[in-house]
Amino acid sequence: MTTATFTPQTTPAPDPSVEPVLTPIADHTEQLALAEAGAAALAATRNDRWYPTFHIASNGGWINDPNGLCRYDGRWHVFYQLHPYGTQWGPMHWGHVSSPDMLHWRREPIAFAPSLEQERHGVFSGSAVIGDDGKPWIYYTGHRWANGKDNTGGDWQVQMLAKPDDDTMTTFTKHGMIIDCPTDDVDHHFRDPKVWKTDGVWYMTFGVSSKEGRGQMWLYTSDDMVHWGFERVLFEHPDPDVFMLECPDFFPVRDADGNERWVIGFSAMGAKPHGFMNRNVNNAGYIIGSWKPGEAFEPETEFHLWDEGHNFYAPQSFNADGRQIMLGWMSPFVAPIPMEEDGWCGNLALPRQITLGGDGRLVTAPVEEMKGLRARTVDFGPIDLTANQTATILEDDGGAAEVEMSIDLAHTTAERTGLHVHATEDGHDTAIVYDAQIGGVVIDRGNTANGDKGYRVAKLTEDELAADTLDLRVFIDRGCVEVYVNGGRHAMSSYSFPGEGPRAIRLVGESGTTRVPSLAVHALNGIGLG
Numbered sequence: 001m002t003t004a005t006f007t008p009q010t011t012p013a014p015d016p017s018v019e020p021v022l023t024p025i026a027d028h029t030e031q032l033a034l035a036e037a038g039a040a041a042l043a044a045t046r047n048d049r050w051y052p053t054f055h056i057a058s059n060g061g062w063i064n065d066p067n068g069l070c071r072y073d074g075r076w077h078v079f080y081q082l083h084p085y086g087t088q089w090g091p092m093h094w095g096h097v098s099s100p101d102m103l104h105w106r107r108e109p110i111a112f113a114p115s116l117e118q119e120r121h122g123v124f125s126g127s128a129v130i131g132d133d134g135k136p137w138i139y140y141t142g143h144r145w146a147n148g149k150d151n152t153g154g155d156w157q158v159q160m161l162a163k164p165d166d167d168t169m170t171t172f173t174k175h176g177m178i179i180d181c182p183t184d185d186v187d188h189h190f191r192d193p194k195v196w197k198t199d200g201v202w203y204m205t206f207g208v209s210s211k212e213g214r215g216q217m218w219l220y221t222s223d224d225m226v227h228w229g230f231e232r233v234l235f236e237h238p239d240p241d242v243f244m245l246e247c248p249d250f251f252p253v254r255d256a257d258g259n260e261r262w263v264i265g266f267s268a269m270g271a272k273p274h275g276f277m278n279r280n281v282n283n284a285g286y287i288i289g290s291w292k293p294g295e296a297f298e299p300e301t302e303f304h305l306w307d308e309g310h311n312f313y314a315p316q317s318f319n320a321d322g323r324q325i326m327l328g329w330m331s332p333f334v335a336p337i338p339m340e341e342d343g344w345c346g347n348l349a350l351p352r353q354i355t356l357g358g359d360g361r362l363v364t365a366p367v368e369e370m371k372g373l374r375a376r377t378v379d380f381g382p383i384d385l386t387a388n389q390t391a392t393i394l395e396d397d398g399g400a401a402e403v404e405m406s407i408d409l410a411h412t413t414a415e416r417t418g419l420h421v422h423a424t425e426d427g428h429d430t431a432i433v434y435d436a437q438i439g440g441v442v443i444d445r446g447n448t449a450n451g452d453k454g455y456r457v458a459k460l461t462e463d464e465l466a467a468d469t470l471d472l473r474v475f476i477d478r479g480c481v482e483v484y485v486n487g488g489r490h491a492m493s494s495y496s497f498p499g500e501g502p503r504a505i506r507l508v509g510e511s512g513t514t515r516v517p518s519l520a521v522h523a524l525n526g527i528g529l530g
Contacts, residue, residue: 013229014222020161022176023117031113035093039084039110046343050479050497053400053526054373055330056080057347058095059107062087064314065192065247066327066348067094068111068128071320072136073167076102078327079111080348081125087345092122092143097529098169102351102369105527109170118142118158118177125192125247126160127316131225136169138162139204141191142177154188157181159206161226179204179220179228187211189244194316195225196251199293205234207245207266215242215268217250235264235287235297244269247284247314250291251324253356261356262291264299265306267314276440276457277305281333284313286362304361308458309443309483309492310334312349324354325367330480330493334452338497339479349493350475350482357489359461365488366473374402374522383507385514387414393521396502397421400524403474403505406517407434410468413512416442420506421476422498424449430496432474432483433508439465441472441485443492449499458483458490469517475524476505 042060057063061084068079075098082095094112099105112123119142126140142160147153159179165171181190189209196203202222210216219234237245249265267284277283284306289299306315307328315328328349332339339345352364378394385391394401407417418433418441428449435442435457444455464470464486473484483492507516 014227016224016227018227020176020178020226021118021180022174024115025117025120026115028113028115028174031115032110035084035110035113039082042084042087042343047341048478048530050339050342051344051530052347052477052479053530054475054524055347055350055477055480056097056105056327056527056529058082058084058344059529060343061085061345062089063095063346063348064089064329064331065125066314066316066329067125067140068138069316069318069325069327070128070130070136072130072169075100075169076320077128077169078348079128080329082110084110087340087343092124094123094140101372102367103372103527105529107529111172112140112162112174116142116174116176118144118160120144124157125314127194127318129195129197136164137195137225138164138172139193139195141193141206143191146188156183156188157190159193159204159228175226178226185211187213187243192247194249201293204228205248205250207248209244213243214240215245215266215270217245217248217264217266232296235299237266237268239268239271241272242268242270246282247316249286249315249317251317251319253288253324253354253362255356255360256358261288261300262297263288263354263362264297265315265317276308276459279456280310280313280331282313284315284328288356288360288362301360306364307349307491307493309456310445310452310454310494311480312491312493317354323367326352326354326364328493330495332495336451338450347480352488352491359463361489363488364491365484366475373524373527375525377520377522380519380521383516383519385414385417385507385509385516387509387512389509389514390420391507392504393507393519394505397476397505398523399478399503400526401476401505402522402524403472403476403519404522405472405474405519407470407472408468408515408517409465409470411515412509414509414514415512416510417508417512417514418472419474420508421474421481421503422448422496423504423506424499425501426499428499429506430481430494430498431508432472432481434470441470441483441490441492443481443483443494445494445496448496450497451495456492456494458485458492460485461489464489
């Protein structure tokens with residue numbers, strides 16, 4: 001992999017005399033009121049058959065990328081892309097929820113609606129950072145269609161700044177455009193700012209599609225967080241088919257010896273599938289390398305997926321309480337998408353803590369707070385299955401369950417063994433199993449009642465295959481599942497839309513015996529957004 005050397009021709013160095021550009025076209029307060037009414041109208045018709053119990057979702061309308069993640073004044077804040085007038089993608093707003101503990105969430109007023117010329121057709125993704133003044137600063141992309149109506153003429157995207165009006169973070173003031181789009185140098189894709197500070201300098205990176213159609217991340221710098229100038233192309237994807245790097249991320253981690261490494265994350269558009277890789281429409285992942293201010297990022301690993309399930313995209317991370325925490329969007333890219341009929345569409349994955357594993361790859365496990373959702377636990381202890389045996393663990397998951405289990409690989413001969421979840425009386429289910437022939441954990445939706453089918457594989461590493469035990473932690477919500485393998489060395493997120501009636505959890509073994517040294521099921525409380 002190489003880092004491109006390129007200097008835009010139309011992007012100047014910071015000029016402190018140039019103020020942000022603010023061009024109102026509508027009253028923001030009125031636009032927010034209309035958006036709240038639109039979301040409320042959809043929520044009034046909402047069907048909750050698959051509406052999540054413990055995942056963040058809108059009360060009504062379509063959501064996508066998590067935005068503006070931060071911890072401030074004792075509360076965790078999660079914003080997200082929201083279309084409050086429909087259950088498909090449309091003009092973007094920012095929805096908002098907050099929590100004192102990442103367990104009990106409160107729905108806040110919609111934070112942003114299009115009200116400026118620079119964002120006429122959408123308030124696109126961005127991030128939050130605690131500024132030099134100790135207050136949150138919000139950076140986001142303002143979006144306009146180049147032809148004024150749709151994407152047939154390309155888009156016009158610029159970087160914007162906003163700040164909360166007070167410590168409650170329920171109302172915000174937009175300060176306007178701080179970086180215009182250098183249209184001589186980019187193919188209109190120019191979005192999703194991520195901001196951080198290193199050695200006294202503020203940095204911003206965002207995704208770009210170059211004039212040559214190459215996916216890049218550009219790096220800007222600032223001394224005052226308002227006036228920004230181009231420094232370099234931070235990274236160019238080596239695959240010429242990748243034309244855009246959405247929702248870029250950049251942060252340090254430390255290895256076991258205390259050495260600093262840098263993680264560059266992005267959601268690649270255009271990568272072709274091969275083997276178990278890049279099976280989704282677009283795919284989010286990371287590369288680990290080295291970086292120092294004033295120098296280029298030097299990749300040191302291959303590209304790894306953040307999540308190996310069907311539905312995970314556009315993750316964003318932030319640092320708080322000494323932890324790097326990430327949330328992603330469970331992306332319903334592939335039709336049929338049955339929840340579109342239910343007044344809402346899409347939810348976020350669980351918050352995950354990012355650490356660097358001993359094998360040089362990142363580990364993403366649910367934050368420790370998630371254990372606080374557990375309401376009651378049934379411990380089944382060890383279980384042995386004979387060949388082709390099925391054992392019902394729970395007759396009905398109650399719409400919110402977590403399973404912790406281990407599989408004794410050395411004493412299991414089954415070709416596939418694990419769980420069938422969302423198992424209904426009509427014979428449908430979703431399989432979450434270890435496949436000995438593939439050597440990986442599989443989410444198989446071939447027998448799922450509704451929605452898209454297909455399967456995804458988290459291929460185990462050689463040391464995992466050589467181990468005696470495989471550990472699985474499975475979260476089962478009303479319409480989705482998340483699977484964490486071996487403490488978060490692999491994560492898998494997929495929608496699973498069951499049929500009507502009780503939804504059982506079953507332990508299964510196919511064509512051979514199964515030994516499960518431990519299995520516990522936790523009933524989970526909701527997070528308060530229903």
